[in-house]
Amino acid sequence: MGLQKVYRLKKRQVTALNGVDLHVRSGEIYGVVGQSGAGKSTLLRSVNLLERPDHGTVEVDGEQLTSLHGSGLRAARRRIGMVHQHFALLSSRTVAGNVAFPLEVSGVGRAQRNAKVGELLELVGLGDKAKAYPSQLSGGQKQRVGIARALASDPKVLLSDEATSALDPETTESILSLLRRLRDELGLTILLITHEMDVIKRICDSAAIMADGEFLESGRVLDLIGTPGSLLARSLFPLPDNGGPDTVVVTYPRSFDQPFMSELTRRFDVDVNILGGGVEEVAGHSVGRLSVDLLGSRRNEAIDYLTQQGLLVEEAGQ
Numbered sequence: 661m662g663l664q665k666v667y668r669l670k671k672r673q674v675t676a677l678n679g680v681d682l683h684v685r686s687g688e689i690y691g692v693v694g695q696s697g698a699g700k701s702t703l704l705r706s707v708n709l710l711e712r713p714d715h716g717t718v719e720v721d722g723e724q725l726t727s728l729h730g731s732g733l734r735a736a737r738r739r740i741g742m743v744h745q746h747f748a749l750l751s752s753r754t755v756a757g758n759v760a761f762p763l764e765v766s767g768v769g770r771a772q773r774n775a776k777v778g779e780l781l782e783l784v785g786l787g788d789k790a791k792a793y794p795s796q797l798s799g800g801q802k803q804r805v806g807i808a809r810a811l812a813s814d815p816k817v818l819l820s821d822e823a824t825s826a827l828d829p830e831t832t833e834s835i836l837s838l839l840r841r842l843r844d845e846l847g848l849t850i851l852l853i854t855h856e857m858d859v860i861k862r863i864c865d866s867a868a869i870m871a872d873g874e875f876l877e878s879g880r881v882l883d884l885i886g887t888p889g890s891l892l893a894r895s896l897f898p899l900p901d902n903g904g905p906d907t908v909v910v911t912y913p914r915s916f917d918q919p920f921m922s923e924l925t926r927r928f929d930v931d932v933n934i935l936g937g938g939v940e941e942v943a944g945h946s947v948g949r950l951s952v953d954l955l956g957s958r959r960n961e962a963i964d965y966l967t968q969q970g971l972l973v974e975e976a977g978q
C-alpha cells in the first residue's frame with residue numbers, strides 16, 4: 661500500500677512507483693495493464709520484495725513482507741510463485757529437473773520431489789514431457805513448465821510477468837485458460853501484468869490501468885464496464901467508428917430479460933435503427949453491446965431511461 665519507488669541514476673532519477681495502492685482479493689485474478697515504462701514490472705517485483713519499495717507496505721496473505729528480512733523473507737517468498745515472460749528455464753535440465761529445482765533448493769527429499777513433480781506436470785498437461793529438454797518444447801509448453809515450477813512450493817499467490825506476451829494468440833488462449841483453471845482448482849490468487857487489453861478481458865476479475873508509476877483507474881472489471889467515462893471500459897470496448905450524430909452505444913454489463921429497444925419505441929416514440937452489436941465474455945460474464953441510431957424528439961428522455969435501468973449509454977458520434 662502507498663508504494664513508492666524511485667530509481668536514482670547518475671544524472672537523473674526515475675519515479676517508477678508513485679504512491680500505488682493495490683488490493684487484490686483472495687482468489688481473484690487481478691491484471692495491471694499499461695505501456696512500457698509504466699512501472700508494472702517494478703510493482704510486480706515489489707510484491708515479493710525482489711524490489712524493496714522506498715515507501716509503503718506490502719502485505720501478502722496476512723503477512724507484512726516489508727517488515728521481514730533474511731530467512732523470514734525467503735520463507736514468505738516461497739509462498740509466492742512467479743511466472744516469467746521468457747520462461748527462465750534451465751536449458752541443461754529436463755522439464756522434470758526444472759520443476760524439481762525449487763524443491764531441491766528448499767531441501768525436499770528425492771521421493772517426495774519426484775512425486776510432486778509428476779503431479780505438477782499432470783496438472784499443467786505435460787505428463788508425457790518429463791524427460792524432454794526445454795529446447796525440444798514449443799513456447800506454450802515452456803510456459804507450462806514455468807507455471808509448474810512456480811507452483812512447486814504450493815504458493816497461495818502467483819505473480820505473472822507478461823506470461824503470454826511471447827506467445828501466439830492460440831497458445832496465449834490456452835495458457836490463460838490454464839491460469840484460470842489453476843485459480844479455480846487450487847484457489848490461487850493471481851496478480852498479472854500485461855500490455856494486452858485482451859488478457860484483461862479474457863481472465864481478469866479486477867484490473868488497473870497504470871501510467872507513469874500511478875494507477876489511473878482500478879476496480880472490478882464488470883463494475884468499470886458499467887461506469888461512464890471509464891478508460892478501461894473504453895479500451896476494452898472501443899466505440900465503433902461508423903457512428904453518426906444520432907448513434908449511441910448501449911452496453912449491458914449483465915444480462916437483462918427486458919426488451920429495451922421495443923420499449924423505447926413504445927414509451928418515447930423514437931425510431932431505433934440497429935447498426936451492430938454482439939455479446940462478449942468478460943471475466944466469465946456476458947457483456948452485450950448494441951450500436952443503434954436513436955431518432956425522435958424524445959431521444960434524450962429515451963437515453964435517460966436506459967441509464968436509469970442500469971445500462972451504459974455512450975454517444976458514439978461525438
Ligand SMILES: Nc1ncnc2c1ncn2[C@@H]1O[C@H](COP(=O)(O)OP(=O)(O)OP(=O)(O)O)[C@@H](O)[C@H]1O
Nearest residue numbers: 667674675676694695696697698699700701702703
Ligand atoms: N533497475 C532499474 N534502474 C533504473 N531505472 C529502472 C530500473 N527498473 C526500472 N526502471 C525505470 O522505471 C520505470 C518503470 O519501469 P518498469 O520496468 O517497472 O515498467 P513496465 O511498465 O514494467 O515496462 P516494461 O513493460 O517495458 O517492463 C522506467 O522508466 C524504467 O526505465
